[in-house]
Amino acid sequence: MTALLGRTAVLMEQFERRCEEIGKHQRATCVQLQELSQQVAGTVLQSADESLRGLSGAVIDKVEGGLSQPVEAYEQRLQRAGVLLQQGSLGLAVQIKRLESLHGRLVWKVVVAAFAGVLLLLTGGGWLSWHYRAEVSENRVKADLMRAYNQADVSLCEGRLCANIDTKAKAYGDDKRYRPVRARR
Structure with missing residues (x-):
C-alpha cells in the first residue's frame, strides 16, 4: 500500500509539473503572438510609409490604391489569426482547469482508498485478535486438563x-x- 501511495504521489507530482509547464508555455506563446501581430502590422505600415515617401504624388496614389486592398486583406487575416489564437488559448485554459479538477478528484480518491484500506486492516486485525484470544482461552482449559491427565x-x-x-x-x-x-x- 505504501509503495502504491508512493507511486501515486510521484505520478501526481509529474502530472502537476507537466500542467504547470503547459500553462507557462501557453501563456508565453500567447504573449509572443500578440507582440508579433502588433509588430507585423507596425512594420508593414512603417515599411510602406518609407517606400511611399520617395515616390512622386501620382505614383503614390497608384501604389496606395494597389496596396491598400492587399494590406487590408493582410490585416484582416492577422485579426482572424489573433481571434483564433485567443480562442485556442481560452480552450487551453478550460482544458487546464478540467485537468486541475481531475487532479483534485484523483487525490481525494487516493486518500479515501488509503483510508478504507487502513480501516479494513484495522478491522481485520481486531477480529483476528478477538478470535485468537478466544482460541487461546479455550486451549488453556484443554491444556490444564491434559496436564492433569498426563500426571495421573x-x-x-x-x-x-x-x-x-x-x-x-x-x-x-x-x-x-x-x-x-x-x-x-
Whole structure:
C-alpha cells in the first residue's frame, strides 16, 4: 500500500509539473503572438510609409490604391489569426482547469482508498485478535486438563477409563464419591 501511495504521489507530482509547464508555455506563446501581430502590422505600415515617401504624388496614389486592398486583406487575416489564437488559448485554459479538477478528484480518491484500506486492516486485525484470544482461552482449559491427565495414573480398560485411586486421600463431591487419582510413577 505504501509503495502504491508512493507511486501515486510521484505520478501526481509529474502530472502537476507537466500542467504547470503547459500553462507557462501557453501563456508565453500567447504573449509572443500578440507582440508579433502588433509588430507585423507596425512594420508593414512603417515599411510602406518609407517606400511611399520617395515616390512622386501620382505614383503614390497608384501604389496606395494597389496596396491598400492587399494590406487590408493582410490585416484582416492577422485579426482572424489573433481571434483564433485567443480562442485556442481560452480552450487551453478550460482544458487546464478540467485537468486541475481531475487532479483534485484523483487525490481525494487516493486518500479515501488509503483510508478504507487502513480501516479494513484495522478491522481485520481486531477480529483476528478477538478470535485468537478466544482460541487461546479455550486451549488453556484443554491444556490444564491434559496436564492433569498426563500426571495421573490412568489407562484404558476394555475401552473404558481406569484409574489408580488414592484410597487414603480426602473424598470430594456432594456424596463424597470422588477421590484423587495417584500420580504416575
